[in-house]
Structures are given as C-alpha cells and as structure tokens.
Amino acid sequence: MNATFLAILGLGAMFAGYQFYSKFIAEKIYRLDPKFETPSHSMRDDVDYVPTNRVVLWGHHFTAVAGAAPIIGPAIAIIWGWVPAFLWVVLGTIFFAGVHDFGAIWASVRNRARSVGALTGDVVSHRSRTLFMIVIFLLLLMVNAVFGVAIAQEFIAMPSSVIPVWSAVAVAIVIGVLIYRMGVHIFWPTVIGTIILYAVIYLGEIVPITLPAEMFGLQAGAQWILILFLYAGIASMLPVWLLLQPRDYINGIQLFVGLGLLYGAVLLASPTIVAPAFNAAAGDLGAPPIIPLLFVTIACGAISGFHGLVGSGTTSKQLDKETDARFVGVLGSFGEGSLALVTIIAVSAGFASLADWQAMYSSFGRGGIGAFVEGGGNIVASVGVPLAFGKTLLTVMAVLFAGTTMDAGVRLQRYIIQEWGVIYNISLLQNGYVATVVAVGSCLVLAFGAGGADGSGGMIIWPLFGTTNQLLAGLTLLVISVILVRLGRPSRYTMVPMVFVMTMSFLAALHQLWSLYTTGQYLLVFLDLLIIVAAVFVMLEAASALMRERRARPVAVPITAE
Amino acid sequence: MGAAPAAGVMDRLRRRFASARALLAEFYVSPYRGVVARARRDEDDLFMLFVFSELLGVPNPATYYTLELQPILLERFHEWHTRMGMEHSPLDGLRCC
Numbered sequence: 001m002n003a004t005f006l007a008i009l010g011l012g013a014m015f016a017g018y019q020f021y022s023k024f025i026a027e028k029i030y031r032l033d034p035k036f037e038t039p040s041h042s043m044r045d046d047v048d049y050v051p052t053n054r055v056v057l058w059g060h061h062f063t064a065v066a067g068a069a070p071i072i073g074p075a076i077a078i079i080w081g082w083v084p085a086f087l088w089v090v091l092g093t094i095f096f097a098g099v100h101d102f103g104a105i106w107a108s109v110r111n112r113a114r115s116v117g118a119l120t121g122d123v124v125s126h127r128s129r130t131l132f133m134i135v136i137f138l139l140l141l142m143v144n145a146v147f148g149v150a151i152a153q154e155f156i157a158m159p160s161s162v163i164p165v166w167s168a169v170a171v172a173i174v175i176g177v178l179i180y181r182m183g184v185h186i187f188w189p190t191v192i193g194t195i196i197l198y199a200v201i202y203l204g205e206i207v208p209i210t211l212p213a214e215m216f217g218l219q220a221g222a223q224w225i226l227i228l229f230l231y232a233g234i235a236s237m238l239p240v241w242l243l244l245q246p247r248d249y250i251n252g253i254q255l256f257v258g259l260g261l262l263y264g265a266v267l268l269a270s271p272t273i274v275a276p277a278f279n280a281a282a283g284d285l286g287a288p289p290i291i292p293l294l295f296v297t298i299a300c301g302a303i304s305g306f307h308g309l310v311g312s313g314t315t316s317k318q319l320d321k322e323t324d325a326r327f328v329g330v331l332g333s334f335g336e337g338s339l340a341l342v343t344i345i346a347v348s349a350g351f352a353s354l355a356d357w358q359a360m361y362s363s364f365g366r367g368g369i370g371a372f373v374e375g376g377g378n379i380v381a382s383v384g385v386p387l388a389f390g391k392t393l394l395t396v397m398a399v400l401f402a403g404t405t406m407d408a409g410v411r412l413q414r415y416i417i418q419e420w421g422v423i424y425n426i427s428l429l430q431n432g433y434v435a436t437v438v439a440v441g442s443c444l445v446l447a448f449g450a451g452g453a454d455g456s457g458g459m460i461i462w463p464l465f466g467t468t469n470q471l472l473a474g475l476t477l478l479v480i481s482v483i484l485v486r487l488g489r490p491s492r493y494t495m496v497p498m499v500f501v502m503t504m505s506f507l508a509a510l511h512q513l514w515s516l517y518t519t520g521q522y523l524l525v526f527l528d529l530l531i532i533v534a535a536v537f538v539m540l541e542a543a544s545a546l547m548r549e550r551r552a553r554p555v556a557v558p559i560t561a562e
Numbered sequence: 563m564g565a566a567p568a569a570g571v572m573d574r575l576r577r578r579f580a581s582a583r584a585l586l587a588e589f590y591v592s593p594y595r596g597v598v599a600r601a602r603r604d605e606d607d608l609f610m611l612f613v614f615s616e617l618l619g620v621p622n623p624a625t626y627y628t629l630e631l632q633p634i635l636l637e638r639f640h641e642w643h644t645r646m647g648m649e650h651s652p653l654d655g656l657r658c659c
Contacts (some may be wrong), residue, residue, distance in 0.1 A: 046600040047596045048596065050592065053585070059589055064593070181592070185583065186586050186587050186590045187583045190586060239601060240598060241598050244594075245594040245597075248594075249589070252589070299566075314593060
C-alpha cells in the first residue's frame with residue numbers, strides 16, 4: 001500500500017473527526033457557551049490568567065503535549081503490524097484523546113481553572129487526590145528514566161547527533177539571555193538560532209563524539225545516562241527564563257519544522273509500506289499479546305493522561321472564550337496524533353524491503369527512536385536530502401523532544417518531593433538541592449535497575465509508563481464523567497473511553513506483572529504492583545463516585561455555573 | 563501608476579510581518595509568564611528584606627542608601643504582608659495600613 005494514501009486517510013479522518021464528532025460534543029455534551037466568562041477574564045491578573053489568542057494557545061498546548069512519546073510508542077508498537085497501530089492512533093485520537101483533552105480544558109474552565117488534580121479532590125474524593133499525586137510521580141519517574149535511556153542509546157547509535165544536541169542547550173541559553181538581560185525582540189534570535197541549530201548538524205557529522213567503550217567499569221550507555229541526569233539535575237535548578245523557556249520554544253519551532261519536513265517528504269516520495277499489515281510472527285519475536293499491550297504501548301498519540309495536566313494546568317487559565325476549548329483541545333490532540341501517524345509511516349514505509357524491516361524489528365522493544373530515525377531518514381533521503389544529514393536531523397529532533405521533557409520532568413519531580421517535605425514536615429526534603437538529588441537518584445535507580453549496569457534495558461519500562469499514563473487519563477475521564485452526570489447530561493461519550501482505557505491498562509499491568517516476575521525484574525515488579533494497586537483504587541473510586549452521583553442525580557449540585 | 567499599489571503591498575507586508583512578530587513574542591512569553599513573574603517577585607522580596615532590614619533589627623551597612631528607597635517600596639511592602647496572610651503590617655515602625 002502507498003504511504004501517501006495512508007497519510008491522507010489518517011489526516012482526513014482526524015479532520016472529519018474535528019468537523020463532526022468534536023462539534024457534536026461541543027454543542028450537545030459540553031454545551032460550550034460563547035458568552036460564558038472564562039477564568040482568563042473573571043480572574044484576570046495578567047500573570048497566570050491572561051486571555052490569549054487561540055492560535056498561540058493551540059501552539060502551546062500542542063507543543064507541550066507532543067514530544068518524544070508519540071514517536072517512541074508507535075515505533076515500538078508497529079511490531080504487531082501497521083494496521084492495529086494506525087487504527088488505534090486515528091480512532092484513539094478522534095474518540096479518546098479529543099474528548100479527553102477537550103473535556104479537561106472544559107471542566108477546568110467551568111471550575112475557576114482548577115487543575116484536574118484539584119478537581120479530583122472536589123468532585124471524586126480527597127483520597128483520590130492523593131492517588132493522583134502518586135500516579136503523577138510514578139509517571140514522571142518513568143518518563144525521566146525511559147527518556148534518559150533512550151537518549152543515551154541514540155548518542156551511541158548516532159555519534160553525529162551529540163554536538164547538535166548539546167549545542168541546542170547553548171543556543172537556548174543565549175536566546176534566554178538576549179531576551180531577558182538585553183531586551184532583544186524574539187524575532188531575530190529565533191531566525192538565527194534555528195539556522196545555527198540546523199547548521200550545527202553538519203558540524204556534528206564532521207566531528208562525531210563517542211565515549212570510551214568502558215571507563216571506571218561503566219559502559220558507554222551508562223556513562224551517557226549519568227551525564228544526562230547530572231545535566232538534568234543542574235538544568236532543573238537553573239532559572240526558568242535562562243534555559244527551560246527558550247528550550248521549550250526552540251522545541252516548538254523544531255516540532256513544526258520536523259512535521260512539515262516529514263509530511264512533505266512522504267507526499268513527495270510517496271513510499272510503499274513494506275511492513276506487514278498484521279504481524280503474525282510478533283509473538284515469536286517476544287512481543288506480548290496485542291490486546292491489551294497495544295493500548296499502553298501507544299499512549300501518547302492515541303490518548304494520554306498527561307494532556308489533561310497541561311490542559312487544566314495552564315491552558316484553561318488563558319482560554320479567551322469557552323468555545324475556543326474545542327479548537328485548542330481537539331486540534332492539540334490531533335497535532336499529536338499526526339506526529340504519531342507520520343511515525344507509523346516512517347517505520348512501516350521507510351525500509352527498502354520486508355527483510356530490512358524484519359531486521360530492524362527482530363525483537364520487541366528494539367524499534368523506538370532508532371527505527372524512526374532509520375525509516376524517516378530513508379524517506380527524507382528519497383527527496384534529495386543526504387541520508388546521513390536526514391538521519392542526524394531526525395535524531396536531534398527526537399532527542400531534543402526527550403531532553404526537554406526530562407528537564408521539565410526532573411523539575412516537576414523536585415516540586416512534588418518538596419511538597420511532600422512540607423506535608424510530612426521533613427525539612428530536609430524541602431531543600432531544593434536535596435529534593436533534586438532525590439529526584440535524579442530515583443530516576444537513576446530505575447534506569448539502571450531495569451536494564452542492568454549498562455542501562456540498556458530501560459525500554460522494558462516503556463509499557464509500564466504507558467500504563468501509568470492511561471491510568472491518569474482514566475482519572476481525568478472519571479472527573480469529566482462525574483461532572484456530566486451531575487449536570488444530567490449523557491456521560492457515555494467519556495464513560496466508554498474511561499472504562500476501555502482502565503480495563504486495558506489494568507490487564508496490561510497484570511500481564512506485565514507476570515512477565516516481569518518470571519524474568520526476575522523485581523524492582524519493576526514492585527513498581528508494577530504499585531501501579532496495580534493505584535489502578536484498583538481508581539476503579540473503586542470511579543464506581544463509588546458514579547454510584548453516588550446516580551443516586552443523587554435529581555438534586556442538582558451546583559458544581560458548574562450554567 | 564504602479565507605485566501606489568506597490569506601496570499598498572509593502573504596507574500590507576509590513577503589517578503581516580509586525581503581526582507575525584507579535585505572535586512569535588506571545589508564543590515565547592505566554593507559557594512562562596506566571597513562572598517568570600513569580601521568580602521576579604521572589605527576587606523583589608529579597609531586595610525588600612535588605613531595604614527594611616534595619617527595622618527587623620538586622621544591621622545593614624547600606625542603610626544610608628536604602629533608607630531613601632523605603633517610601634518607594636512602601637506600597638510593595640503592603641502587598642507583601644497581605645500576600646503573606648498578615649492583615650496589618652507586622653512591623654511596629656512601619657504602619658502602611
């Protein structure tokens with residue numbers, strides 16, 4: 001099959017989903033009101049609460065939610081064949097992610113822009129709010145560990161990417177200083193910074209950097225992981241304006257450039273898909289059963305709980321009109337879906353033959369960023385970009401996504417640890433340096449604990465990360481459903497996705513418990529048990545909250561001002 | 563004959579460029595507006611502590627200079643103590659409300 005057709009089919013379906021399904025949800029279920037005074041107006045302080053142009057807001061929402069995860073997930077899940085991955089990404093984006101992201105923004109806007117975590121406390125129960133914090137901490141822990149391992153692997157596989165990736169940090173710092181210390185307008189730093197970023201890729205090819213194969217008994221992968229976490233720890237302590245803000249911004253620009261480049265190359269080259277539609281041999285390659293594992297392997301790109309945090313954390317405070325929630329939320333998730341879609345195309349049509357594809361996908365978890373770079377590089381090369389340049393470019397793109405998430409993730413982990421220090425009166429944990437060391441240390445334990453001393457097996461935790469992410473999505477969908485029930489509106493459009501993701505993530509966690517136990521990964525068994533306990537509690541909370549609401553339904557509780 | 567439409571086009575291009583610049587700036591600033599404002603406020607609070615340190619009994623070698631700043635910072639001091647949950651000024655020598 002031709003990949004152009006697949007791209008058009010997928011994008012067309014998402015567009016139709018936006019036009020029809022999300023319109024139906026906006027009008028009949030969430031009943032958006034253009035006259036409703038959003039928190040950006042009613043609580044305006046020009047700091048957090050600022051009415052913002054919906055295109056700008058969409059740009060933020062999209063770049064905040066899309067990153068390395070919608071690349072890694074589909075690039076692993078393709079081992080079951082491209083059809084299941086394609087269907088889950090497209091249908092998941094329309095019927096799951098769209099409703100979830102949109103709903104999180106809507107619920108927050110209707111409740112004084114409170115975050116989903118706070119809403120869980122208000123709407124479901126106080127217990128579930130604690131649960132929410134634990135799930136978020138686990139999510140951050142895993143995402144940091146996985147991304148650290150993934151970046152280390154890429155540095156070893158593509159030594160030409162080392163210089164461009166670290167140069168991006170320098171470019172970001174220069175932009176930060178130019179803007180905040182010198183008062184330069186963002187326009188020229190953007191143009192010049194972007195040019196430098198791509199020019200440095202050539203330098204990276206001329207001067208590839210490799211670490212010694214072994215130093216102090218540590219293999220190259222382990223050395224990179226240590227360096228990366230040392231960096232992430234330092235970066236998370238730096239002022240936001242100096243590094244995180246310009247880095248995030250560059251990343252956003254990169255995302256648009258990368259998406260344009262990939263889709264442009266696919267349309268021009270129109271490669272043929274060589275991967276099998278359904279891979280009957282997946283089981284022999286060590287892949288777990290497709291149901292339920294597909295639905296947690298691809299989390300971001302189909303539905304991801306992380307989006308609810310962004311939507312209710314910052315987006316809802318800046319939404320100008322309530323009706324913008326559809327544009328921002330739904331199109332934000334579709335943007336991420338389109339990244340997952342182009343990844344599917346890259347890893348299924350970017351190989352010359354089925355044999356090449358099978359060589360890449362010789363076992364479960366072998367795909368990831370490497371396969372995306374290989375396949376995507378081949379597609380980009382077929383329209384005239386030198387192969388080595390294209391591959392380095394895609395590596396740099398994926399690594400920068402992952403790196404920025406790590407920077408922000410370690411910072412958030414530190415905040416949570418400091419907050420625990422306050423709650424439980426442990427003054428040592430309230431110290432920023434101590435909290436950072438604890439955060440980085442816990443990530444390192446996981447990164448090495450999962451894959452042994454070389455840190456190579458970190459991808460084992462990828463499905464666990466997906467499971468946690470889906471649990472979070474389930475919690476958010478629960479909050480939206482309870483609000484809908486209270487308002488006496490149909491809740492099946494959020495309830496069905498909730499039951500589906502909860503069931504799949506619970507089954508996946510059970511399956512992983514068994515496979516981790518039999519392979520002797522006891523640290524991960526412990527982690528998985530935590531996830532299972534959290535999942536059981538979420539389901540109990542869901543059942544009790546919904547039963548309570550059904551009984552109390554005739555009495556309208558004024559949770560949202562209508 | 564061709565000058566007038568060309569000027570119109572240039573004008574339109576300039577406007578487009580200006581709005582693109584504004585959009586880009588907004589794209590850079592808006593997600594971190596709150597974080598940066600809070601960081602700045604923390605720095606300002608530290609500065610205020612220096613300025614009012616003598617009133618708290620902390621000797622300050624630069625009092626001669628900071629004394630002049632006290633009336634300027636008075637309004638911000640009021641903001642600070644209300645933000646910290648104190649309805650009235652905690653300092654005897656400084657009655658702002």
